[in-house]
Amino acid sequence: KAGVTQTPRYLIKTRGQQVTLSCSPISGHRSVSWYQQTPGQGLQFLFEYFSETQRNKGNFPGRFSGRQFSNSRSEMNVSTLELGDSALYLCASSLAGEDYGYTFGSGTRLTVV
Amino acid sequence: GENVEQHPSTLSVQEGDSAVIKCTYSDSASNYFPWYKQELGKRPQLIIDIRSNVGEKKDQRIAVTLNKTAKHFSLHITETQPEDSAVYFCAAHLSGNTGKLIFGQGTTLQVKP
Numbered sequence: 385k386a387g388v389t390q391t392p393r394y395l396i397k398t399r400g401q402q403v404t405l406s407c408s409p410i411s412g413h414r415s416v417s418w419y420q421q422t423p424g425q426g427l428q429f430l431f432e433y434f435s436e437t438q439r440n441k442g443n444f445p446g447r448f449s450g451r452q453f454s455n456s457r458s459e460m461n462v463s464t465l466e467l468g469d470s471a472l473y474l475c476a477s478s479l480a481g482e483d484y485g486y487t488f489g490s491g492t493r494l495t496v497v
Numbered sequence: 498g499e500n501v502e503q504h505p506s507t508l509s510v511q512e513g514d515s516a517v518i519k520c521t522y523s524d525s526a527s528n529y530f531p532w533y534k535q536e537l538g539k540r541p542q543l544i545i546d547i548r549s550n551v552g553e554k555k556d557q558r559i560a561v562t563l564n565k566t567a568k569h570f571s572l573h574i575t576e577t578q579p580e581d582s583a584v585y586f587c588a589a590h591l592s593g594n595t596g597k598l599i600f601g602q603g604t605t606l607q608v609k610p
Contacts, residue, residue, distance in 0.1 A: 432596025
């Protein structure tokens, strides 16, 4: 079956702009989580969506937001981009966001200049 | 809050030797512990996982052990091969904390031919 699909793979944005990233989970998976990966901070949890509702949230500013659609696809939005937002953004899908099987997508590499 | 410490940060072994990576978690309510392998420029891939009601799990050359009393778990790779070279991440899932994995800082494993 198809894996987790993230688009686009690469993005270059200017400070102050906003960006939207997309994640299509594995068919049948209803939970989508988003992570930020940087060399300094490692992998950090942003938020999780399940059945179109944000169920869990990490310690990121309100500039980071997301949503989930009825087909479980999820989008993440970052507004007023800062240089420090440059990172690899990964999404992970799982059946229900519990103790089993998180599969990651290939990520979106965001560079803010 | 929940924290995962991973050691060592880098590990270099000769082909055919064994490699061991250790992680410690802080919250005793953690119930699921996956290990991911990430090659340069690629997505984290789940290589093995263990639930809190199991002490050990093995899959060919890879094994994971869990000591709930000491709150630590380890990844063991036997008969290492050059293609095992990658960054390895341990993670912990806290029961009820939906969709959220807390990651260790990663171990860069180099297998020398």
